[in-house]
Amino acid sequence: MDKATLVNVDLEKGLEVVRALESGNLKIGAALWMYTTEYEEWRLFVSARAFDELKPRAAYRYLDELLIAAGLRPEETPPIVILPMADPFIKGLRRIFGKTKSVEGMRIGLQTIGDRFVEDGFVYRIS
16 A cells, blocks of 8 residues: 655644643654554554553543644544553664654654654654
8 A cells, every 4th residue: 555645734733732731831752644554544643741641532632632622633633652651662763763853744664763664754853
């Protein structure tokens, strides 16, 4: 199957989601669009210690609450995957790029980071 293209509308919507989470005082460890063979579509991946403190269902409920508080309805947002900060992929991202001055807009791809092969990606935050 051919990979869908990530377009400006997606990039703007992803940034809107990231800013909405940050406006709710969520300290984001990583936020990026990623195309993986696991999902065979673009997904917005987000990681934050505040999510780690919750069970998965509660973490997604908290995510929805932050989006709603910022005026975004969850059904209008892209598919979002929450990964724990201890996930090998997130740890690998932070090890490689965590000290980079600015990662916003950086493209990654055709590489294995942690335990995931990243076919293509667009980064908003890594800290």
